[in-house]
Structures are given as C-alpha cells and as structure tokens.
Amino acid sequence: MPWMLPTILKNFFGGPATRLYPAEVREPFEHARGQVSFNEDKCTLCGTCVRRCPAEALSQDKEKNELVFYPARCIICEVCADICPRKAIDLIYKWRLPFYTKPVEVYKPRGKESGKAEKEAAATREPALNN
Amino acid sequence: MAARTTVPFGPQHPVLPEPIQLKITYEDEKVVEVVPAIGYGHRGIEKACELNEYTKNIYLCERICGICSYIHSVSVVEVTEKLWPVELPPRVKYLRTIWAEMSRTHSHLLWLGLLADAFGFESMFLQFWRIRERVLDLLEMTTGQRVIQSVNVVGGVRRDISPEQKKTCIETLNTVRKESEALIKVLTKDYTVKSRTIGKGVLTKEQALQLGCAGPTLRGSGVREDARLTKYDAYGELNYEPVVEEAGDSYARALVRARELFQAIDLQLEALAKLPEGEIAVRVRGNPPANEDVMRTEAPRGELFYYAKGNGTRNLERLKVRTPTFANIPSLLVMLPGCELADVPVIVLSIDPCISCTER
Numbered sequence A: 001m002p003w004m005l006p007t008i009l010k011n012f013f014g015g016p017a018t019r020l021y022p023a024e025v026r027e028p029f030e031h032a033r034g035q036v037s038f039n040e041d042k043c044t045l046c047g048t049c050v051r052r053c054p055a056e057a058l059s060q061d062k063e064k065n066e067l068v069f070y071p072a073r074c075i076i077c078e079v080c081a082d083i084c085p086r087k088a089i090d091l092i093y094k095w096r097l098p099f100y101t102k103p104v105e106v107y108k109p110r111g112k113e114s115g116k117a118e119k120e121a122a123a124t125r126e127p128a129l130n131n
Numbered sequence B: 001m002a003a004r005t006t007v008p009f010g011p012q013h014p015v016l017p018e019p020i021q022l023k024i025t026y027e028d029e030k031v032v033e034v035v036p037a038i039g040y041g042h043r044g045i046e047k048a049c050e051l052n053e054y055t056k057n058i059y060l061c062e063r064i065c066g067i068c069s070y071i072h073s074v075s076v077v078e079v080t081e082k083l084w085p086v087e088l089p090p091r092v093k094y095l096r097t098i099w100a101e102m103s104r105t106h107s108h109l110l111w112l113g114l115l116a117d118a119f120g121f122e123s124m125f126l127q128f129w130r131i132r133e134r135v136l137d138l139l140e141m142t143t144g145q146r147v148i149q150s151v152n153v154v155g156g157v158r159r160d161i162s163p164e165q166k167k168t169c170i171e172t173l174n175t176v177r178k179e180s181e182a183l184i185k186v187l188t189k190d191y192t193v194k195s196r197t198i199g200k201g202v203l204t205k206e207q208a209l210q211l212g213c214a215g216p217t218l219r220g221s222g223v224r225e226d227a228r229l230t231k232y233d234a235y236g237e238l239n240y241e242p243v244v245e246e247a248g249d250s251y252a253r254a255l256v257r258a259r260e261l262f263q264a265i266d267l268q269l270e271a272l273a274k275l276p277e278g279e280i281a282v283r284v285r286g287n288p289p290a291n292e293d294v295m296r297t298e299a300p301r302g303e304l305f306y307y308a309k310g311n312g313t314r315n316l317e318r319l320k321v322r323t324p325t326f327a328n329i330p331s332l333l334v335m336l337p338g339c340e341l342a343d344v345p346v347i348v349l350s351i352d353p354c355i356s357c358t359e360r
C-alpha cells in the first residue's frame, strides 16, 4: 500500500476527522430544514397548507377550529412554509428527537380574531412559488 | 465433469445494501450461469404519481432513489415543464446543472468507496466517504437538505446560491479535488486494486450496445454516449465531453467514474463562474395540458428516462420512469460467466447497481 501512505500519515498526525458529538455540535447552515414550527397567532385556518402538503401530514377541522399536524409523516419539504399566505409556518433547524409513539400535534389557530393584521399581511405577502 | 452448485447471491448480501437476488451456478469456483431476480423493492411509485397532483410528484419521485434523488427531481420537473412548454430563466438552468453535478460528485465518491469496500480495502472506503461528506455539506448549505433536496418546482427552483455560498462552494470543491486526487492515485497505481479489477467482468463494445447498457458501464466499453450530449439544462453552454474508456472491464468502469468525478467538479466550477443573474422561478399557470413528452437526463449511474402524459387535469395521466440500473442488469449475464466466485461482488458492484431505482 505505498500509495496510501501519505493519507495514512496525514490521518495519523492530523487529529480526528469527527466531532465529539453531542458535546460539540456543528453550527447549522442558514435556512437548513430541520422541522416545522407553527405560529397559532398568525394562522387563519385557510387550509392551503393542508391541500398542498405532499405527505398529507396536515389536516384541519373547521368546526373545532383545529389544525392537526402529524410529525411522523412530515417529509420536511418546506412546501407549507412557502405556500402559507400568512407566513404562519416556519422551518427551524432543530432535529426532532426520536420517538416511541407517533406524536400528533393539535393547534388552535387564532389568526382570524385579529382580522386587521390579516389584511395587512395579505397586502404585503410575496407571491408563492408553484409548489 | 465438475459438480455444479447453485448459490443465491442476495437478496441480503454485504456488498449490496439493497435487495436483488442473483442465482449463480458455479462449476467448482467458476461461474457458469446467472439468473437475476428483481422485485423485492417494488413500491408502486409510478401508479402513485398518477393519483397525486402533479406538484406533489416531485417529492415522490425524489424518493425513487436516495443517491440520485436530485436527478430524479430534475427529470420529473422538466418532463412536466415540457408539457406546456415552460421557458426557463437561464439562472434556473445553471443552478440545476450545478446541483446535478454536485449529486454526481457525491454519488461517484460513494461508489468509489463501495468499490474499495467490495475488495476489502476498508481504509480507502472510509477516506472516500469522508470526502463525500464535504459535498453533502455543500448541498445542505445551498439547498437545505443533505440527501433529498426538495429544491425544484415546476417553473424553477426554490433556493438560490448567494455570492458567499458560491465562494464556499468553490473553496470546498477545490479541496475535494485535491483530496480525491491523492486517493485516485491509490486506485490507479496500487497493485491490489489492479489485480482485483483489471480483466474482470469484460464487456465488449458490441455486447454493451446490444444489451442496451447505459452510463459509465457503456462508456467504460468505449461507446461515446451520454444524455448530457442532448444539451439539456446548461450543458450546451459548458465545456463538456463524455469520458470514455476502451477496455470494458471493472477497472475501466472505475476509471470512467474517477475521471467523471473530476469532470463534475470542473463543470460545477465552470457553471458557478458563468452563473447568470436573473429570476429563479417563473409562474406556471393552469394544469398540465393534454400533451405528452419525454425527458432524458444523465444520472450518475447512466441515462434516466421519463415519460409524462397530461390530460388537462391536475393529475398526470401517466408517468413512466426507466432507470439506468434496469438497463445495466442484463450486462451482468454476460460479465459474470467465466469469472471466479471471489470476483462476483466486485463485478456486480462495477455496474453501480441501484435496486430501489430499478423497481420503483
């Protein structure tokens, strides 16, 4: 293996290639996609994200005023965050920890009550992409 | 006459992370017959694509393959765009080319590592994968995810490469090139590597053409054929020439991939330098019209073929995918007979089989 020698020597004196995870964590990249986070204050339960989610990870119940999120189905594609007219969904860089039972998150949107804010947001919103 | 034994290779085998079975008949230590059996990983994605809205197909088709996921998403997006047809801004074409070549870089690094692993060169395997990590970091930085990028939409892309990211990309790609050069030297000069690959699994030019092989398997047999020659995306504007090796054995296929690795880095650097300013997405209105079209793209493993038929509704009437490994599996029936038992894993790996792609 003479041709491998330079690499071997470099590794021998170069220190470890890995980090001491979890003590030492790499800085996340800006806008890397970790998991979905909702803002109940902004959401008006318009249902756009429910219709567009490719993984059917969202469902809504207009009568009970509930938006239900199934994190185990979410593929972290960011479609809901791009498409939401009120920007009530955001993707944060923080991995969801492993779970034993599939979690179900129920949100109670309050965005409708603040109707004025809704109009303002609608006026300033950027056009969503074609997803 | 020597005794004949039939040994199943797979569906669970250390060199293949995915399930394929080859029923191999040996005479003493020599292979005399190979019968492949596929179908362990069928997921019905083509049918599911017909039931989905066309915008959701992108996220499903990306999951056909974990390694060439980006090329799958480019193909499904571009075949859908061809139905209108949509005129893409130049920046989108360049961005798609850059990411496609990035995924080719990491796929070839992965394969070179697996090749080293197949003949027991564990340290080289991990060194290649260590370099690959840098490319995955670049993908995460520019698209938001390491493996399944989810960055294409019909009519454009969802992320842009900022000037700072461009600088980091160029620096990292140069490091990747320097580090790969040191390791490729081992691949091309080391006695162990040569003795395990040269002359093993020879596929002549005529056989490769007759069996309809694709990608590095075809180019390793001396055929100048590559879907990038159709000048889709920005390839028409870049300095691109297919890598061809004449010998047709496992070593030639390894060399094709090694040279393509450097070529992919060059293409990325060139595309980054030429990256035009402008929009990253155009608005596409309405549903896919009643129309049909095909798209040929070059995945790391060979030519990927998509066919789409629209019918004016939100759902496509038909989406057909033909993946490169499906075209390459028949070549094993020619390459394996006559080789030794111990060479089977290396030869099977030399076509870079991706079984979940094949079965969808």
Ligand code: SF4
Residues within 6 Å of the ligand: A042, A043, A044, A045, A046, A047, A048, A049, A050, A067, A083, A084, A085, A086, A087, A088, A089, A109
């Ligand atoms: S999160 Fe946004 S898109 Fe979803 S229901 Fe609420 S307002 Fe509508």
Ligand code: SF4
Residues within 6 Å of the ligand: A036, A052, A053, A054, A055, A056, A057, A058, A073, A074, A075, A076, A077, A078, A079, A080, A081
């Ligand atoms: S990130 Fe994607 S999969 Fe997850 S909830 Fe949003 S749209 Fe659905």
